Amino acid sequence: MYDMTIQLRTDSGKCLYEQIYEHIRQEIREGKLLAGERLPSTRSLAEYLQVARSTVDYAYDQLLSEGYIEARPYRGYFVCPLENLFQLETEDEYFLNISDLEGRPSLLSGREDCLYDFSPNGIDMTGFPFGVWKRITKNILNDGNSELFAQGEPQGDYDLRLTISRYLHASRGVNCTPEQIIVGAGNDYLLMLLEKILGRHVRIAMENPTYKRAYHIFQSFAYEIVTVDTDKHGMIVSKLAQQNARAAYVMPSHQFPTGAVMSIGRRAELLRWANGAKDRYLIEDDYDSEFRYRGKPIPSLQSTDKNGKVIYMGTFSKAIAPAIRVSYMVLPKVLLERYFRECYFYSCTVSRIDQRILNEFIRDGYFERHLNKMRKRYRAKHDLLLECLQPFERQFAISGEDAGLHLLLHAKQPRAEEELIGSAAEHGVRVYGLSDSFVAETPERGTVLLGFGALRDEEIVEGIGHLKDAWL
Amino acid sequence: MYDMTIQLRTDSGKCLYEQIYEHIRQEIREGKLLAGERLPSTRSLAEYLQVARSTVDYAYDQLLSEGYIEARPYRGYFVCPLENLFQLETEDEYFLNISDLEGRPSLLSGREDCLYDFSPNGIDMTGFPFGVWKRITKNILNDGNSELFAQGEPQGDYDLRLTISRYLHASRGVNCTPEQIIVGAGNDYLLMLLEKILGRHVRIAMENPTYKRAYHIFQSFAYEIVTVDTDKHGMIVSKLAQQNARAAYVMPSHQFPTGAVMSIGRRAELLRWANGAKDRYLIEDDYDSEFRYRGKPIPSLQSTDKNGKVIYMGTFSKAIAPAIRVSYMVLPKVLLERYFRECYFYSCTVSRIDQRILNEFIRDGYFERHLNKMRKRYRAKHDLLLECLQPFERQFAISGEDAGLHLLLHAKQPRAEEELIGSAAEHGVRVYGLSDSFVAETPERGTVLLGFGALRDEEIVEGIGHLKDAWL
Numbered sequence: 055m056y057d058m059t060i061q062l063r064t065d066s067g068k069c070l071y072e073q074i075y076e077h078i079r080q081e082i083r084e085g086k087l088l089a090g091e092r093l094p095s096t097r098s099l100a101e102y103l104q105v106a107r108s109t110v111d112y113a114y115d116q117l118l119s120e121g122y123i124e125a126r127p128y129r130g131y132f133v134c135p136l137e138n139l140f141q142l143e144t145e146d147e148y149f150l151n152i153s154d155l156e157g158r159p160s161l162l163s164g165r166e167d168c169l170y171d172f173s174p175n176g177i178d179m180t181g182f183p184f185g186v187w188k189r190i191t192k193n194i195l196n197d198g199n200s201e202l203f204a205q206g207e208p209q210g211d212y213d214l215r216l217t218i219s220r221y222l223h224a225s226r227g228v229n230c231t232p233e234q235i236i237v238g239a240g241n242d243y244l245l246m247l248l249e250k251i252l253g254r255h256v257r258i259a260m261e262n263p264t265y266k267r268a269y270h271i272f273q274s275f276a277y278e279i280v281t282v283d284t285d286k287h288g289m290i291v292s293k294l295a296q297q298n299a300r301a302a303y304v305m306p307s308h309q310f311p312t313g314a315v316m317s318i319g320r321r322a323e324l325l326r327w328a329n330g331a332k333d334r335y336l337i338e339d340d341y342d343s344e345f346r347y348r349g350k351p352i353p354s355l356q357s358t359d360k361n362g363k364v365i366y367m368g369t370f371s372k373a374i375a376p377a378i379r380v381s382y383m384v385l386p387k388v389l390l391e392r393y394f395r396e397c398y399f400y401s402c403t404v405s406r407i408d409q410r411i412l413n414e415f416i417r418d419g420y421f422e423r424h425l426n427k428m429r430k431r432y433r434a435k436h437d438l439l440l441e442c443l444q445p446f447e448r449q450f451a452i453s454g455e456d457a458g459l460h461l462l463l464h465a466k467q468p469r470a471e472e473e474l475i476g477s478a479a480e481h482g483v484r485v486y487g488l489s490d491s492f493v494a495e496t497p498e499r500g501t502v503l504l505g506f507g508a509l510r511d512e513e514i515v516e517g518i519g520h521l522k523d524a525w526l
Numbered sequence: 527m528y529d530m531t532i533q534l535r536t537d538s539g540k541c542l543y544e545q546i547y548e549h550i551r552q553e554i555r556e557g558k559l560l561a562g563e564r565l566p567s568t569r570s571l572a573e574y575l576q577v578a579r580s581t582v583d584y585a586y587d588q589l590l591s592e593g594y595i596e597a598r599p600y601r602g603y604f605v606c607p608l609e610n611l612f613q614l615e616t617e618d619e620y621f622l623n624i625s626d627l628e629g630r631p632s633l634l635s636g637r638e639d640c641l642y643d644f645s646p647n648g649i650d651m652t653g654f655p656f657g658v659w660k661r662i663t664k665n666i667l668n669d670g671n672s673e674l675f676a677q678g679e680p681q682g683d684y685d686l687r688l689t690i691s692r693y694l695h696a697s698r699g700v701n702c703t704p705e706q707i708i709v710g711a712g713n714d715y716l717l718m719l720l721e722k723i724l725g726r727h728v729r730i731a732m733e734n735p736t737y738k739r740a741y742h743i744f745q746s747f748a749y750e751i752v753t754v755d756t757d758k759h760g761m762i763v764s765k766l767a768q769q770n771a772r773a774a775y776v777m778p779s780h781q782f783p784t785g786a787v788m789s790i791g792r793r794a795e796l797l798r799w800a801n802g803a804k805d806r807y808l809i810e811d812d813y814d815s816e817f818r819y820r821g822k823p824i825p826s827l828q829s830t831d832k833n834g835k836v837i838y839m840g841t842f843s844k845a846i847a848p849a850i851r852v853s854y855m856v857l858p859k860v861l862l863e864r865y866f867r868e869c870y871f872y873s874c875t876v877s878r879i880d881q882r883i884l885n886e887f888i889r890d891g892y893f894e895r896h897l898n899k900m901r902k903r904y905r906a907k908h909d910l911l912l913e914c915l916q917p918f919e920r921q922f923a924i925s926g927e928d929a930g931l932h933l934l935l936h937a938k939q940p941r942a943e944e945e946l947i948g949s950a951a952e953h954g955v956r957v958y959g960l961s962d963s964f965v966a967e968t969p970e971r972g973t974v975l976l977g978f979g980a981l982r983d984e985e986i987v988e989g990i991g992h993l994k995d996a997w998l
Contacts, residue, residue, distance in 0.1 A: 118684045121705050125688060179675055188667040195660040203651055203847035212590045216597060233593050239711045239851075239875035246718050250746050270871040274722050375675035377878040379711075399742040403711035403875050406849040 058094055062103060069484070070105050074113035082122050082133055093123060093131040169482035170517030174311065174460035176508025177372060178435075181427055183420060190414045194407060206406045208398060210237025210382075214413040218382050221416055226343060227357030228366055230384045236393065237382050239403035241339070241369055242271060244383045247400065248365065249275045251385070251392045252301065252335070259299040261289055263491035265310045265339065268303060281494040284309075288316035291323040301335045302327075306355045307343035311491040311503055313454015313461060321355050328363035335386070337365045342372045344425055345432050346457040362386030370412065372459070373425060380404055380412055432459060435506045435514060442518035445526060459507035462488065465500040474500050474525065481520040530566055534575060541956070542577050546585035554594050554605055565595060565603040641954035642989030646783065646932035648980025649844060650907075653899055655892060662886045666879060678878045680870060682709025682854075686885040690854050693888055698815060699829030700838055706862055708855045711875035713811070713841055714743060716855040719872065720837065721747045723857070723864045724773065724807070731771040733761050735963035737782045737811065740775060753966040756781075760788035763795040773807045774799075778827045779815035783963040783975055785926015785933060793827050800835035807861075809837045814844040816897055817904050818929040834858030842884065844931070845897060852876055852884055904931060907978045907986060914990035917998060931979035934960065937972040946972050946997065953992040 060077045062070055081087040093099075096114055100107040114131055117123045123131050194202070209215065215232035222228035238244040245268065258272055262281035272279055282294045282302070289304055304324065306316035316324075328334045338355045356366040366384040385393055402409075415421050439461070443452060446463065455461040465474065471487040478485045488501035506514060532549045534542055553559040565571075568586055572579040586603055589595045595603050666674070681687065687704035694700035710716040717740065730744055734753035744751055754766045754774070761776055776796065778788035788796075800806050810827045828838040838856040857865055874881075887893050911933070915924060918935065927933040937946065943959040950957045960973035978986060 115679075115684065118704075121703055125685065182675065184667070188664075191667060192660075192664060195656070195663060203654065203849045205647075205843075205848040212587065213597065231593055232590075239715070239877075240873055242872045243711070243715060243718075243875050246715075254748065267871050274868060274871075276726065371677075376677035377675045379875060379877045396746060399739050399746075400714045401712055403715050403851060405711075405851045405877075405880055408877055408880065 058099060058102070060103060062105065068479075071109045071112040071116070074099075074103070074105075074110060075116045078113065078117055079122055087133050089133050091133045092129075093133070095130055170509070170513055170520065171484045172460075172486070172504040172506065172517060173484070173508065174486055174503045174505035176505050177376070177459065178428065178431060178507055179375060181424070181431055182375060183424055186420050187411065187415065190411050190420075191407075194410050194414070202406045202410060204406075206402055206409070208400060208402050209233075209235065210402050210404060211406060211409045211413070213417075214409045215382075217413050217417045221421070222354075222366075222368070222384070226340065226368075227353030228384060229357060229359075230366075234384050234387065234390055235382050236385065237380060237402060237404055237409065239379045239381070240371075241341075241367055241381045242267070243403055244367060244381055245271050247393070247397055248337075248383065249277075250396050250400075251389050256301055257297070257299045259289070259294055259297050259302040260493065261304065261309060261312075262494045263311055263488060264303070264493055265305065265341075266491050266493070268339065269493045272303070279493070284312070284314070286314065287320040288314060289320070289324065291320065291327050294324075295327055295330075300331075300333065301337055303337045303339065304355070305339045305341065307340050307352065308346075308457040310341065310458075311454075311460070311462070311488060313456065313458055315349075315352065315456055316355075318352065321358065324355070325359055325361075325363060328359075329361055334363065335365055335389070336363055337367065340366060340368045342458050343368075344373045345429055345459060347433050347436055348456040356384065359386075362388050365389065373428070374412075374415075374421070378408070378412070380408065432507065435509065435511065436461075438511055439504065439506045439514050439518070442515055445522055449526065460503050460505035463502050463504060468498060469500040471500040471502065474502050477524040478502075478521055481524040483517050483520045483524065485521070530571060530574070532575060534577065540951075543581045543584040543588070546571075546575070546577075546582060547588045550585065550589055551594055559605050561605050563605045564601075565605070567602055642981070642985055642992065643956045644932075644958070644976040644978065644989060645956070645980065646958055646975045646977035648977050649848070649931065650900065650903060650979055651847060653896070653903055654847060655896055658892050659883065659887065662883050662892075663879075666882050666886070674878045674882060676878075678874055678881070680872060680874050681705075681707065682874050682876060683878060683881045683885070685889075686881045687854075689885050689889045693893070694826075694838075694840070694856070698812065698840075699825030700856060701829060702838075702856045706856050706859065708857065708865065709874060709876055709881065710853055710855065711851045712843075713813075713839055713853045714739070715875055716839060716853050717743050719865070719869055720809070720855065721749075722868050722872075723861050728773055729769070729771045731761070731766055731769055731774040732965065733776065733781060733784075734966045735783055735960060736775070736965055737777065737813075738963050738965070740811065741965045744775070751965070756784070756786070758786065759792040760786060761792070761796065763792065763799050766796075766799055767802075772803075772805065773809055775809045775811065776827070777811045777813065779812050779824065780818075780929040782813065782930075783926075783932075783934070783960060785928065785930055787821075787824065787928055788827075790824065793830065796827065797831055797833075797835060800831075801833055806835065807837055807858075808835055809839065812838060812840045814930050815840075816845045817901055817931060819905050819908055820928040828856065831858075834860055837861065845900070846884075846887075846893070850880070850884070852880065904979065907981065907983065908933075910983055911976065911978045911986050911990070914987055917994055921998065932975050932977035935974050935976060940970060941972040943972040943974065946974050949996040950974075950993055953996040955989050955992045955996065957993070 060074055062073050078087065094102070096107055096110040100110045114123065118125060121134055124134050125131055212232060214237060215235040218235055219230050219232045222230065236244065236247065238247065257278040257280060259280050259282045260269060261284050269279065280297045280299055282289050282297060284290060288306065288309065289302065294302060302324070304316070306321060308315060324336060328336050336355060340354055343354070354366060356364040363386065365386065367381065369381040370378050371381070436455070440455060449466055451464040451466055453462045453464065471489050475485055475487055486503040488503060489496045509517065532546055534545055550559065566574070568579055568582040572582045586595065590597060593606055596606050597603055684704055686709060687707040690707055691702050691704045694702065708716065708719065710719065729750040729752060731752050731754045732741060733756050741751065752769045752771055754761050754769060756762060760778065760781065761774065766774060774796070776788070778793060780787060796808060800808050808827060812826055815826070826838060828836040835858065837858065839853065841853040842850050908927070912927060921938055923936045923938055925934045925936065943961050947957055947959055958975040960975060961968045981989065
């Protein structure tokens with residue numbers, strides 16, 4: 055066992071896990087840790103370094119995924135022999151790419167590797183009714199229904215689609231039959247299916263800034279992406295009309311990252327635009343419509359669409375858990391026919407057991423209760439954060455505070471975003487730059503995102519306290 | 527409650543569930559069953575008609591999925607109001623498409639809707655260790671590890687990839703590190719990812735006949751598909767060489783549908799072909815290599831590949847259960863770099879809980895035990911089937927009997943495939959035509975596939991007895 059002493063600095067701007075990861079990687083590269091050597095267990099190293107065990111876990115995960123060390127069941131972690139050490143030429147680039155993974159979900163979100171991580175992707179899992187979930191799972195497995203292990207319907211099991219259609223109708227005004235719903239393992243996959251439905255060479259309009267992951271995905275389809283300016287009501291439709299786009303990707307309920315809620319008037323304009331040509335569509339990503347703090351909930355864009363122009367997408371990642379991997383897409387009937395024609399051979403990507411668990415969780419009212427609880431919790435955190443931010447109001451403007459799990463702080467005087475992020479990191483606080491979400495020109499003014507979903511009350515208070523030291 | 531009397535015929539060539547489905551659909555269309563009317567429960571209708579409950583289940587499923595009826599929790603099945611009855615213009619085409627879904631997995635496979643269904647997609651779930659699976663699931667959920675509900679690594683969790691890499695090395699000689707493995711929800715999804723890695727405009731070579739689902743998927747990528755003739759050793763490489771293809775999709779361990787096992791010499795030739803150009807690849811679909819009855823197991827093509835030319839794909843659908851929805855793809859290192867560059871933002875499509883269950887199931891030896899048991903069972907069924915087929919040998923040649931869960935019967939005298947299938951159906955036996963798997967010219971000679979995976983011994987004996995009446 056290698057006795058590992060690592061000088062950890064809390065004032066370096068580097069997260070603890072990164073420091074541990076880099077130290078061990080260095081030791082392996084320099085031959086100070088030899089192939090076959092056993093690393094200390096995460097528990098003992100965490101105790102030794104006086105850090106959270108998850109911090110060490112995450113450093114080891116990173117080393118594992120890069121092939122520096124390997125895990126041997128029941129024995130521990132061992133340094134890989136050099137010939138097994140797979141050298142990526144672009145290794146640093148890869149690491150960069152991953153840390154670079156801005157947009158909503160992120161590999162690094164929700165981890166305790168920084169003192170205070172205001173990730174906009176973090177969600178609060180402490181309120182999740184694990185007990186109920188376990189019980190439903192157990193009951194389903196106890197049914198001993200071997201049907202569950204057989205192949206299901208390509209679109210997803212009918213019962214789940216029925217339950218989702220009812221939920222969407224009740225909560226979001228979405229008008230659809232279960233036949234129009236496609237269940238899939240994540241929005242990314244559903245967008246891949248949508249590519250097969252819409253076809254190649256689609257010119258697609260996006261807001262700027264926008265949800266970067268969707269942008270990357272459309273890029274990987276080689277779609278021609280055009281950006282359209284926005285004002286406080288949302289995408290400016292007169293500018294959209296000049297772009298000759300075939301589809302527009304929008305988040306009317308709560309734009310990411312700006313947090314803007316699209317006005318009713320703008321929605322009507324958007325629908326008029328879509329009605330202006332035969333094969334023109336709006337992709338409505340309603341990713342976190344469940345959490346809204348001010349004003350009445352505005353129904354989905356889909357609910358006012360009379361002509362089958364809206365492709366509605368949603369997910370259970372935010373409202374239940376990221377690992378659930380269940381998203382859904384509601385297709386207008388004309389596209390549904392194309393789905394049947396072009397995609398009938400793609401089998402469903404969600405296991406039937408998971409579909410059944412989720413179905414019962416929603417159908418039997420647990421989901422609604424969970425949402426109500428989380429809405430309350432998130433509202434409390436949101437209000438607390440706003441309160442803590444009062445001292446900032448002279449120097450910063452706040453926006454995007456009506457809904458969702460993050461808000462934005464805009465420096466009133468020109469201040470570089472990097473400077474804001476860097477000085478926050480020096481004070482142990484991780485904040486996220488708005489510029490990561492820009493896909494066209496980026497404005498000068500420094501703006502950061504503050505997510506509060508995963509933080510405890512005292513972390514919000516303390517974290518903002520440190521930010522005050524850093525910025526004011 | 528509607529009192530439903532349906533004349534079921536066992537000699538009509540139509541499956542029972544289809545007769546029930548068509549009867550009810552007709553009643554609804556003609557207004558004899560009115561909107562809001564409650565249908566009998568599946569249990570009571572099954573008792574009344576003296577059929578298996580699953581037969582009624584399946585008829586109702588079909589009506590549900592087409593929107594003729596709806597399920598109301600705790601209340602039963604009701605006829606949909608007409609305005610909710612979504613009329614697909616291509617409804618019949620859709621239904622055709624689905625029944626048409628030959629190839630390995632199929633919506634209709636493994637159902638008890640025919641007396642004897644020799645589906646090549648059927649697998650035997652009665653030997654599955656549900657108890658173990660349940661226990662692992664329960665333990666994992668009891669761990670209360672909320673990490674499991676957080677977002678995992680895009681490629682799949684490292685532990686599972688490590689376990690898969692070890693399993694593949696031990697059982698198939700596959701050489702890879704866990705870093706090279708991408709875990710995904712089904713082969714279809716992994717092929718979609720592969721499209722992003724290989725890019726557009728790929729000219730791909732396939733055998734004829736081949737696995738039709740893969741063919742449809744490549745078609746949906748707008749790949750240029752060329753077919754290459756085969757002989758008893760597999761794809762004829764001299765003919766492949768004339769095609770200027772960039773990739774070839776092959777199933778060397780057990781070709782679907784022919785059941786051929788590619789010879790060692792032919793494998794070496796294929797690899798030489800792939801080595802002949804820089805960006806040329808072989809896609810090895812090793813979908814059911816676990817079950818082999820004659821000769822020594824031949825290692826995977828990937829195991830003899832020294833130059834990173836083989837993309838290896840496998841699935842747990844056959845060896846565990848179709849609903850598991852876990853497949854994996856092993857990328858050569860040069861393509862892995864492209865994956866990191868082009869696909870890093872696609873999140874994993876398999877839930878972490880499922881990944882963890884599967885990991886423990888394999889790691890702790892249950893998978894191996896299960897495979898050993900199933901190998902024995904399938905071998906017994908396979909031997910029994912061959913024995914039952916002895917009376918056919920004067921008129922039919924048998925092939926593809928060395929491995930897998932189906933074999934082929936070729937009429938020695940010209941007999942139309944439809945005639946064989948039709949007369950079998952009249953005797954209550956469903957067999958599958960080889961012509962469904964052809965993607966280019968189809969030979970005249972009648973050939974049918976007989977799958978035995980899902981059938982019980984007595985069903986094999988009785989079913990083949992009926993076939994004898996039908997064909998000899």
